[in-house]
Amino acid sequence: MAEVYRVEAPYRGAYRLERLTFGSGTPTVAVVGGLHGNELNGLHTCNILAGLLSHVRLQGTVHIFPAVNVFGMDQGMKRWPFDDRDINKAFPGNPEGSVVERIAYALLEASDADVCIDVHSASPLMRELPQVRVPLSGREVELGRAMDLPVVWRRAGERLDPTGLVGAWRQQGKAALHVLGGRGATLDVGDSRTMAQGIMRLLDHLGILPVPTDTGNTLVDTTKAHVSYTYGSVGGFWVPEVRTGDRVKPGHLLGKITEVIGGGPLEEFRAEREGVVVTMRTYPVVHARELLVRVADPVDK
Amino acid sequence: MSSLLTVICSAGMPTGERVDIVRRRFSNGEGPRVSLVAGVRGDTPEGIRVAHIVASHLQEHHDKISGVVDIYPCVNPLAAHRGIRRWPFFDQDLNRRFPGRVGAHAPDQVAARMVEDLQGTDQLIEVRGAHSAFTEALQAQVRDTDHEAADLARHSNVEVVWARTPGPAAPSTLVYQFPRSIVLEGGTGNRLTTGVAESLANGVLNILNVRGVLPDEALPFHWAGVARPRVVRDDQVFRLRAEVGGLFLPLIRPWAPVEKGQTIGEVVDPIGGRLLEEIFSPETGRVLALREQPVVLPGTMVARVVSGGEDG
Numbered sequence: 001m002a003e004v005y006r007v008e009a010p011y012r013g014a015y016r017l018e019r020l021t022f023g024s025g026t027p028t029v030a031v032v033g034g035l036h037g038n039e040l041n042g043l044h045t046c047n048i049l050a051g052l053l054s055h056v057r058l059q060g061t062v063h064i065f066p067a068v069n070v071f072g073m074d075q076g077m078k079r080w081p082f083d084d085r086d087i088n089k090a091f092p093g094n095p096e097g098s099v100v101e102r103i104a105y106a107l108l109e110a111s112d113a114d115v116c117i118d119v120h121s122a123s124p125l126m127r128e129l130p131q132v133r134v135p136l137s138g139r140e141v142e143l144g145r146a147m148d149l150p151v152v153w154r155r156a157g158e159r160l161d162p163t164g165l166v167g168a169w170r171q172q173g174k175a176a177l178h179v180l181g182g183r184g185a186t187l188d189v190g191d192s193r194t195m196a197q198g199i200m201r202l203l204d205h206l207g208i209l210p211v212p213t214d215t216g217n218t219l220v221d222t223t224k225a226h227v228s229y230t231y232g233s234v235g236g237f238w239v240p241e242v243r244t245g246d247r248v249k250p251g252h253l254l255g256k257i258t259e260v261i262g263g264g265p266l267e268e269f270r271a272e273r274e275g276v277v278v279t280m281r282t283y284p285v286v287h288a289r290e291l292l293v294r295v296a297d298p299v300d301k
Numbered sequence: 302m303s304s305l306l307t308v309i310c311s312a313g314m315p316t317g318e319r320v321d322i323v324r325r326r327f328s329n330g331e332g333p334r335v336s337l338v339a340g341v342r343g344d345t346p347e348g349i350r351v352a353h354i355v356a357s358h359l360q361e362h363h364d365k366i367s368g369v370v371d372i373y374p375c376v377n378p379l380a381a382h383r384g385i386r387r388w389p390f391f392d393q394d395l396n397r398r399f400p401g402r403v404g405a406h407a408p409d410q411v412a413a414r415m416v417e418d419l420q421g422t423d424q425l426i427e428v429r430g431a432h433s434a435f436t437e438a439l440q441a442q443v444r445d446t447d448h449e450a451a452d453l454a455r456h457s458n459v460e461v462v463w464a465r466t467p468g469p470a471a472p473s474t475l476v477y478q479f480p481r482s483i484v485l486e487g488g489t490g491n492r493l494t495t496g497v498a499e500s501l502a503n504g505v506l507n508i509l510n511v512r513g514v515l516p517d518e519a520l521p522f523h524w525a526g527v528a529r530p531r532v533v534r535d536d537q538v539f540r541l542r543a544e545v546g547g548l549f550l551p552l553i554r555p556w557a558p559v560e561k562g563q564t565i566g567e568v569v570d571p572i573g574g575r576l577l578e579e580i581f582s583p584e585t586g587r588v589l590a591l592r593e594q595p596v597v598l599p600g601t602m603v604a605r606v607v608s609g610g611e612d613g
Contacts, residue, residue, distance in 0.1 A: 007599050010546040010571040082598055083434070084386075096542070099600040163469060231404075235315035260316045285315045287390065289406055 005106035007099055009071075009082075017103065019065055019110055020050050023058025027206050030063045030113035031199060035088050035165060037072020037079070039121035041182040041192045046119065048196035060208035061113075068107060076185065091168035108168055115143060115206065116169040119195060120180040121188070125283040126291070129219070129244040129276070130181030130194040135160075136223065139175050146205035147198035148216025149179070150245065151278050151296070154223045177202075183282055219245070219276045219298055226297040228272045231289050232257050236266045238286045240293075246277045247298065254293045257286060271295055302329070302363040304356070310414040312379075312407040320379055322411055324418065325372045327359040332368025332514050333423035337505060338415070339373065341396050341475055343380020343387070344491040347430035350498035351485070355505050362519040370514060371422070376415060384491055386433065397473045416478055424453070424512055425482040426505060427475055430497075433490035434594035438556035438587070439500055441530070442484040444471075450481045451532050456511045457485055458504030460556050461589065461607055462532040483508070489593055503527070533607050539584060541604040543568050543597040545577045551591050551604075561585045565604055568597060584608035 005017040031049060033042030046066035053062055067073055071081050079086045085100045093105025122128040131151030132144040144152050161167045169176035181195050182188030197216065204213045232238070240255040242248060248271040257267040269292060279294035286292065310322040337355060339348035352374040359370055375381050377395050380388055387394050388408040401412025419425060431437035438461065441454035445464040454462040467477065476482035485504060488497035507527050509515040517524060543549060547568040559565060559582040568578040582588075586608040597603060 008546050009598055010548065010596055082596075083601070097600055098542070098602065099598040102600050235313050237315065287315055287407055288313050289404060289410070 004110040005103065007102065015071060015099075015103070017065065017068060017106055017110070019063055022050070022053040022062045022064070023208065024061055026060055027115065027208060028061045028063070028113035029203060029206065029208065030065070030111035030116045031119065032065045032068060032107065032111060032117065032165060033119045034065075034067035034069055034073060035118060036086075036120060036184070037069040037075070037077050037081075038124060038185045039078070040073075040185070040187050041121040041180075041195065042119035043067050043073070044187055044189070044192035045179075045195040045199070048193055049199055052196065052200060057210055058203075058208050059210060060203075060206065062203065062208065063111060063113060065107065065111065068103065078184070088165055089163045091163050091165055092171070104165075104168075107165070108172075111169075114175065115202070116166075116174050116176045117199060117202075118165050118176070118178055120178070121182050121184040122180060122279070124183065124185035125281065127183040127188075127244050127280045127282045128180055129278045130191050130198065131179070131278065132198065133178040133180070140177055143175055143202060143205070144177055145218070145221070147177075147179075147202045148218055149181075149194065149198040150217065150219045152218060152221040153296075154221075156224070220278060220296040221299050222296045227278070228275070228295045229291060230254060230269050230293040230295075232267055232269075232286055232292055233288060234266050235287045236260055237263070238281055238284045238292060240280055240282075242277050242280070242293070244277050244280050247275075248277060248295060249274050254295075260285065269293065273297065274301060304360060304363070309373075309418045310411050312411065322376055322378065322414070323374070325356055325374065327356075327363055327366055327370040327372070328368075329363060329366040330368065332366070333512050334369040334371065334421060335424045335426065335509060335512060335514055336371040336419055336422040337373070338376060338419075338425065338427045338475065339429075340375035340377050340381050341427065342394070342429070343377050343383060343385050344433045345430035345486075346381070346384075346491065346493055347488040347498050347501070348428035348486075349375050349381065350493055351428040351501045351505060354498055354502035358502070358506060358521060362515065365516055365519040366514055367516075368512075368514040370509065373415070376411065396475060397470060399473055399475050400478050412475075415475065419479060422479065424508070425476060425479040426508065427482065427484045428501060428505070429484060429486040430488050430492070431486060431490045431590070434592055435590045436489040436555045436593050437487050437590040439487035439497070439504075440485075440589065441504075442486070443482070444477075445534060447481060450483055453481065453508060453511065454483045455530055455532065456504070456507050456527065457483065458500055458507055458527045459485065459487070459530050460528065460587070461530045463538060463607075464532055464534050466535050531609075533609065537586075537608045538589065539606045539608065540602050541565070541580055541583070541606060543578060543580065543601050543603050544599055546598045547571050547577050548595040549580075549592050549597045549601075549603045550595065553588055553591070555588050555591045557588050559586060559588060559606060565606070566591075568603075571596070580604065582606050
């Protein structure tokens with residue numbers, strides 16, 4: 001473990017950006033977790049990956065940054081707690097700027113690699129089926145598919161904003177992948193394991209692993225045109241009837257919004273298409289026009 | 302004659318409560334339409350106080366108005382209720398959601414509804430307080446390329462007009478949606494300071510006078526007493542940062558004159574109080590903003606200094 005950046009902090013120990021490195025030579029891969037302090041599946045994915053990589057001799061280099069926003073993690077906060085700023089909006093950073101800009105700069109410098117992966121959870125309000133988000137075309141599509149995660153989502157403009165880490169990597173000409181799964185502020189062990197296995201398959205695809213990995217199970221390989229978004233028209237208490245990964249057919253009951261007091265019915269939601277539930281609202285108190293469910297076309301439709 | 306109070310948007314809570322965003326309209330005769338918006342963020346009560354003072358004055362002089370003055374006293378009421386910057390629950394900075402989106406969640410809807418309601422306004426003025434960790438001199442901010450706004454902002458009774466180059470987040474702010482917009486701010490973050498809102502309110506009333514909405518005799522002051530600030534650009538505004546963590550102790554007050562190399566504050570060890578760093582002014586000028594919240598990390602901005610003389 002190497003400390004790649006350090007900031008002394010009043011009233012507490014120093015902030016340290018730690019990097020785990022496995023193997024040597026090329027190709028190189030960087031995996032970042034915990035950019036948001038309350039998205040712990042990214043942290044756990046990195047730690048599972050570190051455990052797996054410590055037992056093999058690699059033909060290339062893997063750098064892992066399990067926890068970038070450790071101060072946020074200590075306090076269960078997404079953003080940097082000192083000034084409530086989002087490190088993932090501070091790229092490409094500035095070595096002479098504010099502390100989050102300095103951390104962003106140091107991370108971008110230290111994560112210099114051929115292929116870069118930023119691992120997140122969904123927000124604490126939502127749950128996402130483990131997925132890789134890539135642009136509509138280009139090398140990232142091939143790399144994302146090699147992960148064989150449950151969902152490959154090709155999105156227009158995916159993370160092109162250079163103030164985010166994935167966008168900043170892309171500005172530097174790197175192949176950058178955005179991986180997320182599970183729910184924020186909790187630990188989803190199975191989803192974390194799925195994402196770690198997906199990264200192992202990518203390492204295999206890149207020729208870094210000396211032994212082949214098992215195959216995954218991609219349920220969805222889609223663009224936005226093949227995803228149904230369900231929003232509530234009223235606020236209330238959301239009671240889901242399906243879970244992420246479930247297969248549904250048109251008319252299948254997805255969930256209901258009921259009255260907060262008394263539980264009387266307000267709105268009912270049914271699937272518009274045959275598909276796989278990739279996104280679910282988990283926090284039950286909902287406001288009007290919030291996203292509740294996403295259902296995407298399955299690969300075997 | 303009384304103003305017209307209109308609910309322009311109503312956000313429903315899951316528990317059934319409704320939170321209203323209101324507009325108070327003062328209208329009389331022919332003339333331009335000026336819109337005053339406050340409380341886009343919930344930790345800027347000084348702006349809300351400005352809206353109160355201006356509304357109170359217009360109520361008294363309603364029959365002398367030529368045109369329309371729309372006052373939106375608090376656009377983000379749930380955040381103001383808690384004294385926090387962002388729209389709660391969604392944890393969204395409303396001033397990063399413009400132009401908003403119809404049919405989306407409440408912050409986006411409010412942003413969209415505000416943009417819709419402000420269509421046709423001749424002059425938008427947004428009033429804020431300082432950033433929550435700072436005390437700031439009274440200032441107007443305009444877009445660097447908007448010379449018309451800069452000229453008008455010189456009548457807003459502030460110490461300085463800052464013609465800023467828009468940053469990456471600017472397109473998602475309220476004022477970016479409308480040409481000639483002026484932002485007025487000053488005072489201490491999340492606090493009301495005696496005299497600050499009154500000065501900014503006088504600036505708003507003076508702008509109404511310059512725009513022909515209020516006659517001289519309806520002003521609560523003589524126009525000759527209004528401050529005539531100079532216009533500065535980004536290269537005249539210097540951000541001073543701490544290079545060590547600790548407690549920042551200011552040794553000067555906002556808008557105090559400073560010489561190049563003068564100490565404006567110190568960073569001391571938070572446990573023993575030992576001096577760790579002195580912060581020097583890089584230029585001769587004035588202190589535009591000063592950190593009030595003392596805990597700093599390396600890189601934390603502790604002050605802004607605007608360079609140059611008084612008549613630049």
